[in-house]
Amino acid sequence: MLASSQTHPYATATQDRFAQALARDFANLNLFERLAAARREIPGRIVFTTSFGIEDQAIAHAVFTQDLDIDVVTFDTGRLFAETHDVWAQTERRYRRTIRALLPERGALEDWIACNGIDGFRRSIELRQACCELRKVEPLGRALAQASGWITGLRANQSTGRSATPAASVDPGRGLVKVNPLFDWTRASVAEFVHTHDIPYNALHDRGFLSIGCAPCTRAVAPGEPERAGRWWWEQDAKKECGLHGRHR
Ligand code: SF4
Numbered sequence: 001m002l003a004s005s006q007t008h009p010y011a012t013a014t015q016d017r018f019a020q021a022l023a024r025d026f027a028n029l030n031l032f033e034r035l036a037a038a039r040r041e042i043p044g045r046i047v048f049t050t051s052f053g054i055e056d057q058a059i060a061h062a063v064f065t066q067d068l069d070i071d072v073v074t075f076d077t078g079r080l081f082a083e084t085h086d087v088w089a090q091t092e093r094r095y096r097r098t099i100r101a102l103l104p105e106r107g108a109l110e111d112w113i114a115c116n117g118i119d120g121f122r123r124s125i126e127l128r129q130a131c132c133e134l135r136k137v138e139p140l141g142r143a144l145a146q147a148s149g150w151i152t153g154l155r156a157n158q159s160t161g162r163s164a165t166p167a168a169s170v171d172p173g174r175g176l177v178k179v180n181p182l183f184d185w186t187r188a189s190v191a192e193f194v195h196t197h198d199i200p201y202n203a204l205h206d207r208g209f210l211s212i213g214c215a216p217c218t219r220a221v222a223p224g225e226p227e228r229a230g231r232w233w234w235e236q237d238a239k240k241e242c243g244l245h246g247r248h249r
Contacts, residue, residue, distance in 0.1 A: 015148070015170045018042050019177050022168035026181070031193065032062045034181040035151070038168070039068045042177050044148030046070045049140065049244070050099070052087045053212050054201050055153030055182050055190050061199045062181075063151075064095035070151060073143045076101040077135035078109070079214035083203045090200040102139035109134050119216060125235055128217075132242040135214070140244055147176055154180045154245060155187070158211070159228045162245075187227065213242065 018041050026034050039046060048063060048070050050056035063070050074088065092098055112134055113120070121131040144150055156165040171178040182190060187210070194201055204212055208220030210227045221230040 015175075015177050019168040019170050019179075022177070022179060023166060026167040026183075031058060031181055032066060034179075035059065035062045035068060035070070036066060038149060038151065038179045038181065039070060042149040042179075045146060046149035046151060047143055047147045048072050048151035049143060050074050050153070051213065052084050052091065052202055053153060054187075054194055054205055055155060055185075057087070057091070057199050057201050058190050058193050058197075059151060059153055059181060060091060060095070061194075061197055064097055071100065071147075072097070073100045073102060075136050075139045075143075076103050077214050078104065079135070079216055081202075081204060081212065081215045081218075084212065087200050087202045094200055102143055104135045104139060108138075121217070122234065128232060128235065129243060137243045144174055144176065150174070150176050150178045152178065152180050152245065153182055155182050155185055155190075157186060159226060 022034075022038060022041055025037055029037060046069070048056075048059060050060055050072060051074065060072060062068075063072060088099060112130065116123070116127055116130075121128040150171065154162055154165045156163050165180050165183045167181075167183050168177060168179045170176075193199075202209070202212055204220075208222070209218060209230060210221055211231055212218055213231055217232050219230045219233055221227070
């Protein structure tokens with residue numbers, strides 16, 4: 001895995017121009033138009049990574065209904081909620097598409113569990129990050145191999161750590177253009193979009209789960225709590241990130 005200070009050989013000035021053009025154009029575009037523009041502006045393979053959260057469901061709707069040439073990929077960590085698998089299946093039925101799942105590398109995961117235990121991630125931040133690395137970050141690297149664009153559901157007002165999320169930027173570590181078409185949306189506007197278009201969403205959202213990841217590491221939040229407070233709640237002082245975005249933004 002490349003460290004954030006390294007620049008991927010494919011990160012180019014051309015990509016920077018794509019990112020700047022998208023960021024400039026996004027102000028006047030709706031979600032459908034933003035995704036179509038990303039597809040039009042970025043040559044080569046584009047990957048959308050979904051965890052089936054409400055933001056990702058909005059993006060999936062705009063991708064599938066426009067039949068955009070964007071690969072939709074998810075990470076089946078082995079620890080997902082049954083409700084997440086349910087909305088995954090509902091999404092495939094609704095749009096008549098299958099969604100590619102990447103799983104952790106079997107041998108590495110077997111070794112980690114044998115060494116640390118099935119819930120070893122609770123013992124330290126380092127072990128938690130190592131589990132996320134095995135189950136999410138390494139598969140992400142495979143998902144984005146040879147890709148020139150990456151679509152995410154990040155919003156700037158999800159957390160203070162995400163407050164600088166741009167419309168689009170070059171990810172120098174991965175050598176691609178990272179596009180965040182919901183960067184300036186609120187949770188309420190995403191929910192309204194999902195309601196308006198009758199998009200399937202994870203049933204856990206109706207039970208106080210705002211940000212949904214792996215089952216043992218996610219809980220519902222109380223009214224007024226930060227959106228990501230339910231993730232790794234036992235790590236009071238840590239960033240609420242799994243490493244998919246934090247190291248390469
Ligand atoms: Fe492991 Fe929890 Fe990270 Fe999932 S969220 S990969 S179970 S530490």
